Amino acid sequence: MITAYGVNGEAVAISAATPPGVLPDATVWVDLLRPSKEEDALIEGFLGIEIPTREDLKDIEPSSRLYTTDNAVFMTASLVSKADTDQPEIADVAFVLAGNMLITVRYAEPRSFELFTAAMHRIPGGCATGGILVARLFETIVDRTAEILETAVARVDSLSLQVFGSQNLQKRRPPHYLEARLMDVAAHHRLVAKTRDSLASLSRALTFLNTVSAVQEHRETKELCRTISLDIQSLSEHASFISGNITFLLDASLGLINVEQNAIIKIFSIASVVFLPPTLVASLYGMNFDFMPELHWTFGYPVALGAMVMSAIIPFYFFRWKGWL
Structure with a gap:
């Protein structure tokens, strides 16, 4: 699926039947969601660049995730997907800056993309270039990551009350109650761990983006990237704090299970x-x-x-x- 977006977020769907070399006027962003080989070839014909494949996105070598060519800048970042489910995932997304246009290639649907496309028309002045657009998109991704961490904090606090609670609540616990809470602790730890991986990937991508001339030459974009970098740093520290709380909760749960088992043995x-x-x-x-x-x-x-x-x-x-x- 290919969607072309204008400066103010006007979306136009493009199919493989679109004549080669023809893009809607004022297109600044081309989003490829689970593209087929024909759709990859179509965009390559439009822009004259090579579109990263699914296998390319999985490559973990830094030289394969962040690099430049004569006419494009390629960045691959790992984003948290399905964060609201019991099975969160890490989705690799390619960001390609080709002239004044941004091309994204993804095989998952992180909620940050949905949020960005819904609010794109509210950005003051719109996104006239691919550099501004990718910076705004990274800003939305980081905001979504912050939301995921806030949700994780609330869930961990609720789980802490379930594990400790009052003495009356502890006496009314059904059998294997704490063992079931261990599974919840593992789920929260998995989400926070994936969020930390995503933040590390975003930090590397943003550091690389700061070296791109399209960003360096635009003061507003450069300042926005600096602000996003600070946000990523603070979120990484916050994620480490949450991870520490989850580790404490895990140790405390295991300790309470041992206490209950010791009481039975006694x-x-x-x-x-x-x-x-x-x-x-x-x-x-x-x-x-x-x-x-x-x-x-x-x-x-x-x-x-x-x-x-x-x-x-x-x-x-x-x-x-x-x-x-």
């Missing part, structure tokens, strides 16, 4: 100690020897039962007195 240990003396008495008088003094004693049976009961009661109250129960 009950079994006390029960075994309480019933050990009665077992000893029963074993003693269960031996089949002919010459046992109490064997033919009239009160031997009730005395043995009483000794068994007392030997169980005395350790029980001793443990309660010590506060072990």
Whole structure:
């Protein structure tokens, strides 16, 4: 799918049947979403540049993600996609500056693109060049990343209340409650980890963008890129802080699980100690020897039962007195 955007966000869909070399007037952005080989060839015919393929986007070599040619600047950044689902992903997106035009190639749908296209017409003065447009697009991506982190903070706070909560809530917990919360902790950690990876990728791409002449020669774009760089730095620090909180929550959850398991083991240990003396008495008088003094004693049976009961009661109250129960 190919969509061409004008200075003020006017969108025009382009199909593979469009005559080669023809683009709508005042086009500053061409967005390729899951393009086919025919659509790649069409845009290459329009602009005379090579469009990165899906395999090219997956390449992690810096020289393959950030480079320039005679007539274009190529940048590949990793963005968080499906952040509102249980399975967030990292989507690699190519940003190509060819003259005064921006070309993006993506095989996912990060929400930041939807937000940018919806608000593009509200940008003062519009986006007259590809340099301004890519800077504004990066700004929206960073804003969306900040929103993802804010959501993660709220979810982690809610999860913290679920893990700790009040004493009454802890007593009413169903079995395996904390084990289920560990899965939630892992999901939040996965989202924050992917966000940190995305911020690192955006930081490298923006540093490279600052060296592009189209940015250096435009004061407003250069200042905007500097502001975005500061935002990325602060968000990276914030993501590290959130990651630390999640690690603490994970350790605390494991600690509480150990406490509960130790309490169960303690009950079994006390029960075994309480019933050990009665077992000893029963074993003693269960031996089949002919010459046992109490064997033919009239009160031997009730005395043995009483000794068994007392030997169980005395350790029980001793443990309660010590506060072990």
